[in-house]
Amino acid sequence: MALHLRGTLLPGGTPRDLWLLGDRITFDRPSGAADTVADGGFLLPGLVDVHTHPGATEGDDPVFDTEVFAEQIAAHRDAGTTALRFPGLLGEVPASLRDAPDAPRMITAGRWLAWAGLSQSAGFHTVTDDLVAAAVAEAKAHDGWCKIMGDWDFEAEPVPYEMVRTVVEAVHAAGARVAAHCQSAAGVLGAARAGVDSIEHGMGMPEQCIGLMAEHGTSYVPTLTAFADFAANVKSTPRGTLIRDGYRTMIRRVREAHDAGVTVLAGTDSAPYGNVATEVEHLIAAGLPPEAAVGAASWTAREFLGLGGLVEGGFADVTVYDADPRLEPGVLRHPRRIVLRGRVIR
Ligand SMILES: [Zn+2]
Incomplete structure (x- = not known):
């Protein structure tokens, strides 16, 4: 009926x-x-979380666990989050879960791809010598997205701009899109110049990125939910100060990006799952008009994902x-x- x-x-x-x-x-x-x-x-x-990574086991050496994944996507669903983008997952989503009649719609981007030339990466990254080929392969094997680490440690050198630019050209030529993690000023600037499709986090984003993002149609996913905790809990060391200042800069850029016509989207990047309402509140606190903040977790995000x-x-x-x-x-x-x-x- x-x-x-x-x-x-x-x-x-x-x-x-x-x-x-x-x-x-x-x-x-x-x-x-x-x-x-x-x-x-x-x-x-229905609500959307455009940056979430369900399915990882707890501990230092996480692996993809389908039971954990099923529990976490159920938490999203039960909060009204009916569509999810995964910018990095530790494993493949089983068809039985993806096609379940009560499963949120899923847009996957494959693994977190880290260029081998970065001075540091994390255990959950897939390290590759050929970031361009890996990015194209991940995007083709998944839902038209790949996820690259534009940098990792924010005090270290990011992936060179020319390489990010080549990734973007190759992935776009394959009809797919690039999500770039970046949280160093140089990393964010490189991603914005290269015209990635979404900048994830963007801690310490230089001001000139706003115009570049508007020009290239790059969306901004600040994941303030994750960074608010991160910034609140750092020690008063030079590194901690960098994080706190970087967070304040992100907050400012959210409003500036919106005012410049950049699409700002809601992603939580953190537990508890099904928590995108918190990200909407962070976006409003950062100065996003409430209509845009709610849209960032609903109609605007659905448009962005083609839903x-x-x-x-x-x-x-x-x-x-x-x-x-x-x-x-x-x-x-x-x-x-x-x-x-x-x-x-x-
Ligand atoms: Zn993330």
């Missing part, structure tokens, strides 16, 4: 009726009976709230109704 929802649709703000036929939205009343699952409230295209919003023929992912999240962002923690792939989750 069709599902029927009535409420104020966001971002438009118009009260409307919509129906879900399987995994599709329609605004035309179907001829058969329909089950009304929401009557009133605010209807959002679309509450439109005729769109995917049947809808979350319903008692209050307008643009006025009361905290309501995002309390979805009254979650519908994913046309199924009522809650």
